[in-house]
Amino acid sequence: MTRFQTVLVATDGSDDPAVEAALDLAHDTGARLLVLTVVPEGTTDEAAEDDEGPSRRSSSEDEDEIDEAQERIDTVLDHATEWGLEARSLIWEGEPADAILAAAESEGADVIVVGTAARGGMGRLLGGSTSDQVIRNAPVPVLVVRSSRERD
Numbered sequence: 001m002t003r004f005q006t007v008l009v010a011t012d013g014s015d016d017p018a019v020e021a022a023l024d025l026a027h028d029t030g031a032r033l034l035v036l037t038v039v040p041e042g043t044t045d046e047a048a049e050d051d052e053g054p055s056r057r058s059s060s061e062d063e064d065e066i067d068e069a070q071e072r073i074d075t076v077l078d079h080a081t082e083w084g085l086e087a088r089s090l091i092w093e094g095e096p097a098d099a100i101l102a103a104a105e106s107e108g109a110d111v112i113v114v115g116t117a118a119r120g121g122m123g124r125l126l127g128g129s130t131s132d133q134v135i136r137n138a139p140v141p142v143l144v145v146r147s148s149r150e151r152d
Helices: 017-029 059-082 096-107 121-127 130-137
Strands: 006-010 032-039 047-050 053-056 087-093 111-116 142-146
Touching: 006 017, 006 096, 017 032, 017 059, 017 111, 017 142, 032 059, 032 096, 059 087, 087 096, 096 111, 096 130, 111 130, 130 142
Parallel strands: 006 032, 006 111, 032 087, 111 142
Antiparallel strands: 047 053
């Protein structure tokens, strides 16, 4: 088996088979695990229209989003610790595919592990999925793990 030194797993915190696959891969190869979640970029800078005119998200909403992202990652880090793995959390801002690719390059990942959500043909054709974009543009191997909903 190839000896990966760094495995990057991107997760949104849902019950994610990609996380289990990344844990297995990191464990089997002795790699460190980077657990990435992506939050929207510049949410405090974006104006939103409501009935009373433009408004901005409060910084407490942004803090809540970051806190929730960290909680999602902490669960994975706890599992990694139980497995005896070296693991680190990453929270990046931006579009998911772009952030995954940038994090992989910045952190020197040897492999990217992502999940794929169940999407119909038209949705995939029109916008592509995050995993599709990562596969097409990644400079390293990508392991795509289908969700259990897709297998049923």
